Amino acid sequence: MSKTLKMSNGLAFEPEKDLAMFSRMAAEGKRLSGFSSLGHGWTFTDAPPEDAVFDLAYERDPDTEYFDIFRAAGWSPVVSMGDAHVFKAKPGTPPVHTTRESRSEELQRQQKQFTRYSIVTVSLWVLLLVILQMLGATRAVLFNVLLLAAVPVVYTVLPLLGYTWRSRALRSPG
Numbered sequence: 001m002s003k004t005l006k007m008s009n010g011l012a013f014e015p016e017k018d019l020a021m022f023s024r025m026a027a028e029g030k031r032l033s034g035f036s037s038l039g040h041g042w043t044f045t046d047a048p049p050e051d052a053v054f055d056l057a058y059e060r061d062p063d064t065e066y067f068d069i070f071r072a073a074g075w076s077p078v079v080s081m082g083d084a085h086v087f088k089a090k091p092g093t094p095p096v097h098t099t100r101e102s103r104s105e106e107l108q109r110q111q112k113q114f115t116r117y118s119i120v121t122v123s124l125w126v127l128l129l130v131i132l133q134m135l136g137a138t139r140a141v142l143f144n145v146l147l148l149a150a151v152p153v154v155y156t157v158l159p160l161l162g163y164t165w166r167s168r169a170l171r172s173p174g
Helices: 015-027 064-072 100-134 139-171
Strands: 003-007 030-035 041-046 053-058 076-081 084-089
Touching: 003 015, 015 030, 015 041, 015 053, 015 084, 030 076, 053 100, 064 076, 100 139
Parallel strands: none
Antiparallel strands: 003 041, 030 041, 053 084, 076 084
16 A cells, blocks of 8 residues: 655645645545644545545544534544544535634634744743853854754744634635
8 A cells, every 4th residue: 555645735824725635635546544744744545536525623622522523414534633633525515614603713713722832932932042042052053953943933833823814814804
């Protein structure tokens, strides 16, 4: 069984592109099977071709009832990573979010969560900068350590920006 890796467009920024990719891959006989390392891509494995649509929902610590509600509406869970859950269904199945308000509420929850994450990671990054300067670290050491320490900042601040942008776009009229 072969494995295919595809880069993500970023669930916080353009989930529609990833969902469309999942449908194309399913039609080509590639089943979405998980996330690649660091969550920046998707893994697919060989499977019979199928005509399917995909949707995304966020829920922290879902129980079996959560997934049962989706199953009753025609959506099958495919993969979950953290609080992001990808579902698939037959074309024509009503979408997971039937109103702008429910999608907006979900995006606002994600925005709040990533605001907390961003505050923590940026604060720790600044604290590390201050400590390194107090210890008299050379510019090269300072640059390299802060560059490595910036990874968690990027993985929290960029999603925050994406969820904020999408949430505002959804709430704006038109």
